[in-house]
Amino acid sequence: MHKQFPAARLLAATLAAALMQPVMAAEPTAVELAPLAVANLYIKTIINQDEASVAQLNAYLRPTRLAGQQSAEYASYSGLKEADAKFPTETGKLIADLFPAPMRAAVTPAAELLAANVIAAKNGAACQATKADPVTVENGMQTAAVSFECQVVKVPVAWAAAAQQLAKSGCKVEQCKAGLQKIAATYTSAPKQTWRAVFAVSREKDSEAWRNDFARETFDEIWDYL
DSSP states (O other): OOOOOHHHHHHHHHHHHHTOOOOOOOOOOOOOOOHHHHHHHHHHHHTSOOHHHHHHHHHHHHHHHHHTTOOSOSOOHHHHHHHHHHHHHHHHHHHHTTSOGGGHHHHHHHHHHHHHHHHHHHHTOEEEEEEEOOOEEETTEEEEEEEEEEEEEOOSSOHHHHHHHHHTTTOOHHHHHHHHHHHHHHHHHOOEEEEEEEEEEEESSTTSOOBOTTHHHHHGGGGGGO
């Protein structure tokens, strides 16, 4: 497991900001969903940024969030997409800064291409909740552990480590550009690997929504596979 690249932490922080919205008026209780279905909505919201799933998850969580004095919307689709749009430029700069100053401008387009392919690979991960364990109850809190798995690209070397290795190799400008382009290409042609994890959802009462206010922490682990 490689150390998370600063850009991945930056995106995680930006996505966290996108998972907050101003308080709105209360709405009727959302339709009941099983833990497996709720977990899938979180997955498709945070990993895949699927617009329909963001809307459905917001509608499902809204009554419970408002009752708990929280912001009405769990996630902002526009905010998530804005964070994605910034990722290639911001991360491309961080990658280019690994190289000697005289060649940074020249390698920046290739660095941005690499970053764009990485975020596309993350968003394109094929994920599915597979099994929900029986609900447990402790101190009045109901919890369901949901197993899920994602098919994620399996590159020879993760993008952060690969870029750092290339920058330390002493490559010339054209070699460095070609090297970054080669790393970027692996994210569109590599085979897939399976990432399996467990996502927990909880609620205090049967009438409340299943939820996980720290969902992003589970899904941030996907960066260890990229």
